[in-house]
Amino acid sequence: QLVMARAGDDVAFGLENLGVPTADIWPRVDAVLSAVGFPYGREHRTETLSGGEQQRLALAGALAMRPDLLLLDEPTANLDPDGAAVVRAAVAAAVSATGATLLVIEHRVAQWADLVDRVVVLGPGGAIAADGPPRRVFAEHGAELTRAGVWVPEHHPPPQRAGSPAGATLVTGQGLGLTHAGSTAPALSDVDLAVRAGRLIAIAGPNGAGKSTLGLILAGLLAPSTGTLSASAELAGRDAARPPHRWPAARLATRIGSVFQNPEHQFVTARVRHELAIGPRRVGRSTRATAAIVDDLLTRLRLDHLAQANPYTLSGGEQRRLSVATALATAPAVLVLDEPTFGQDLRTWTELVDLVAGLRDSGAGVVVVTHDAAFVDTLADET
Numbered sequence: 001q002l003v004m005a006r007a008g009d010d011v012a013f014g015l016e017n018l019g020v021p022t023a024d025i026w027p028r029v030d031a032v033l034s035a036v037g038f039p040y041g042r043e044h045r046t047e048t049l050s051g052g053e054q055q056r057l058a059l060a061g062a063l064a065m066r067p068d069l070l071l072l073d074e075p076t077a078n079l080d081p082d083g084a085a086v087v088r089a090a091v092a093a094a095v096s097a098t099g100a101t102l103l104v105i106e107h108r109v110a111q112w113a114d115l116v117d118r119v120v121v122l123g124p125g126g127a128i129a130a131d132g133p134p135r136r137v138f139a140e141h142g143a144e145l146t147r148a149g150v151w152v153p154e155h156h157p158p159p160q161r162a163g164s165p166a167g168a169t170l171v172t173g174q175g176l177g178l179t180h181a182g183s184t185a186p187a188l189s190d191v192d193l194a195v196r197a198g199r200l201i202a203i204a205g206p207n208g209a210g211k212s213t214l215g216l217i218l219a220g221l222l223a224p225s226t227g228t229l230s231a232s233a234e235l236a237g238r239d240a241a242r243p244p245h246r247w248p249a250a251r252l253a254t255r256i257g258s259v260f261q262n263p264e265h266q267f268v269t270a271r272v273r274h275e276l277a278i279g280p281r282r283v284g285r286s287t288r289a290t291a292a293i294v295d296d297l298l299t300r301l302r303l304d305h306l307a308q309a310n311p312y313t314l315s316g317g318e319q320r321r322l323s324v325a326t327a328l329a330t331a332p333a334v335l336v337l338d339e340p341t342f343g344q345d346l347r348t349w350t351e352l353v354d355l356v357a358g359l360r361d362s363g364a365g366v367v368v369v370t371h372d373a374a375f376v377d378t379l380a381d382e383t
Helices: 007-017 022-035 051-064 081-098 134-148 211-218 233-239 249-255 272-282 287-300 316-328 346-361 373-379
Strands: 069-073 101-105 119-122 128-132 169-178 188-196 200-203 226-231 256-259 334-338 365-369
Touching: 007 022, 007 051, 022 051, 022 081, 051 069, 051 081, 069 081, 119 134, 128 134, 169 211, 169 233, 188 211, 188 226, 188 365, 200 211, 200 346, 200 373, 211 256, 211 334, 211 365, 226 233, 233 249, 249 256, 249 272, 256 316, 272 287, 272 316, 287 316, 287 346, 316 334, 316 346, 334 346, 346 365, 346 373
Parallel strands: 069 101, 200 365, 256 334, 334 365
Antiparallel strands: 119 128, 169 188, 169 226
16 A cells, blocks of 8 residues: 655655645654654655565554554554564554544454454454453453464464474575665675475564565575585585585476565466465476375365465465465475465464475475564474
């Protein structure tokens, strides 16, 4: 929902359409940008923002118009914990100051429980499974809701650490850094990292710190401006003399799998089933073996009823599961995932965790860029 090239103009867009006097627009823009913790000034280009920064700017645009009803759909999903706290505080202040009604659609209910008066839990098909004050709903229905896939406050998934010693180093980064064209400030600088077989590394940090940039470099999709990225001879094969970003695309995709922050950026077919079949076919699986892999992933990630759907018609959470499944389908030696658990209920989150854990335990090196503290606590061997 960002429609303008500069951050300040984007927030001002709604105010201008409401006919707010010109003299009042910029003070109101500055106030809401500050309230949501937006880290830049009005002139900052919107196309350079990280996912979390985009979310803050979109929220600022909504708050600036001082609505009577504020409807938020997973408003903190891509935010670091401190950023999420700032956004919740901004929403609370706006609701308190204006008397607006707040409606939040959210899988992780705990972070909003103190701000809402009522929780409505929707079951399969949209039927109401529970309805009432948060404390009563979770006290009376907690166990049942957890089994149904609802994130109930105080529920902590058990840890799944690697069960065997780390294997060989697959990818090594030394002094990695990147400065985008036209920018003087580096997006990433001086990172040393070793990705080892049978280990999962979680990359955490505030929005705009360069996490996704590091993930793209490790995946061989961006060339670092400084430092070097090298792969083991076993992983590189005939491309041992070249860094991963210079490998032919077909060979890179079978050795290092990647999942982008925005899942729709990597869909290339018109059917969910066809999307999942691309990878296995590329690595030479037979038609029967490919079908078995696709059917298993469709079932485990609860996408089987969408097998013939166009990927672009799926919900955000369904698109995320599909993008992760496409990477898992080829069982790559190295897997780089950017926010793989975005938009998931507890049940599908658990399936994703189990699938990623299985790939790691089979000997793959896994790197996950994430703000999901539960995922890090459950699965990360290194952070």
